[in-house]
Amino acid sequence: MLSKKTKYGLKALTFLARAEGDAPVQVGTIAKSENIPQKFLEGILLTLRKSGILGSKKGKHGGYYLRQDPSEIKMTDVMRVLEGPIAMVPCVSLNFYEKCDDCPDEHACSVHKLMIMVRDNTLKVLRNNTLADLSNTKS
Amino acid sequence: MLSKKTKYGLKALTFLARAEGDAPVQVGTIAKSENIPQKFLEGILLTLRKSGILGSKKGKHGGYYLRQDPSEIKMTDVMRVLEGPIAMVPCVSLNFYEKCDDCPDEHACSVHKLMIMVRDNTLKVLRNNTLADLSNTKS
DNA sequence: ATTAATCCTACCGTTTTAGTAGGGATTACA
DNA sequence: TGTAATCCCTACTAAAACGGTAGGATTAAT
Structure with a gap:
């Protein structure tokens, strides 16, 4: 949420x-x-x-x-400041990495695999959108 | 998280x-x-x-x-049961829709726009992955 | 000096999370 | 028929996160 x-x-x-x-x-x-x-x-x-x-x-x-033009303000930055990590699990976070305490082998972990895919797709959206895109009243 | x-x-x-x-x-x-x-x-x-x-x-x-073959068990279903809505905001949820109490016009809302994009991309990943994909030990 | 604004700290009630405790119901098997 | 293993169900709890509120200190324009 x-x-x-x-x-x-x-x-x-x-x-x-x-x-x-x-x-x-x-x-x-x-x-x-x-x-x-x-x-x-x-x-x-x-x-x-x-x-x-x-x-x-x-x-x-x-x-x-x-402090910058809206087109320079990326959603990744805003989200990281306000919401924290973009990844749903610390072990796949680029900026807030943390090892799981359960999970002996990260690379064999099924959750890890899935969450990397989710993260990458979320990142794609947030990187491609700036504040200018949001502010645009059209569509 | x-x-x-x-x-x-x-x-x-x-x-x-x-x-x-x-x-x-x-x-x-x-x-x-x-x-x-x-x-x-x-x-x-x-x-x-x-x-x-x-x-x-x-x-x-x-x-x-x-109860089904792993290849029949979609991640969307699993996630909805365990984690709840896939959307980050109720006003863009397909299965758990709810209107925001602030926000007079949903279609003019910048958050709404962004969260729809995030949702669609997350859904794409979760729909294209089954339990069989997760269980696969290879890559 | 007064007024209007940001800035800062601390507090507070509610909800969610991540469990734990204890036992009831059901089934296999000796 | 008894006993052990197992799922099933309810209730409880401590800690954290969430969504604010309160009160005032600081700064700047007029």
Whole structure:
């Protein structure tokens, strides 16, 4: 299951991508428009900023903004920041690899085999889609 | 993340597929061989039986067995029984559809669009793989 | 100085996960 | 007919994750 955190984060990013101009957008504005609890969204945007995807401006008239063009922001990066590993099992994760404690031989493991295939196909989708693709209102 | 339940279930099914002959296999045998807590595995095999994937024989010399040839058992079915919906979001689930409570227009939702693509690619993998493919020791 | 915003930490109730415990029902076999 | 092995079922539990909320510190514009 996709967490609310990720879902809300994606919606917020889409909102920012669609927002014209480069003036920072306030959390409250996004929260209201996208039906997201404001305080919850605050934390989400904070982690997006810490990861380098968003920038922020403090104080009055402050807010958040994208640090790159939407077409440069890959879904793999966003998903890893918000949702964590893309692989469904740590033993097939590229960025968060971990050995299974059961499972004596990884290469003989049937789950391993299947999850590598799932991962590769998911990666293909997430690598081929940028925030610009999501923000596009057409189809 | 794949739950332990699903992981253990897949391993158990693989074990059964590899077991020669049609004599039922006991939970204890599988548990020991695959490093799975026996009592936990008991429950998992029970749900697999209730879903129709496994059959069982009670009493002494009882155990579990596959009800179809491994090549007939699709990963989509197994995953839906053990892990639940394949889609990451209920609003793109084929078998477990549910409307989002936020999100006024599903078709305008960027998350929806992305998750449909992910789902379709995952489905492709799971539909094209049977238990026979998993059990195959080669590559 | 006031106001409006981000930033940060801590907390909290609910649900899910990953089991464990204990026994009932059924069957093989001596 | 008795006993051991096995599946079957319910209930319980500790720990983690999820989905927030609360309260205030900090920073910047006016």
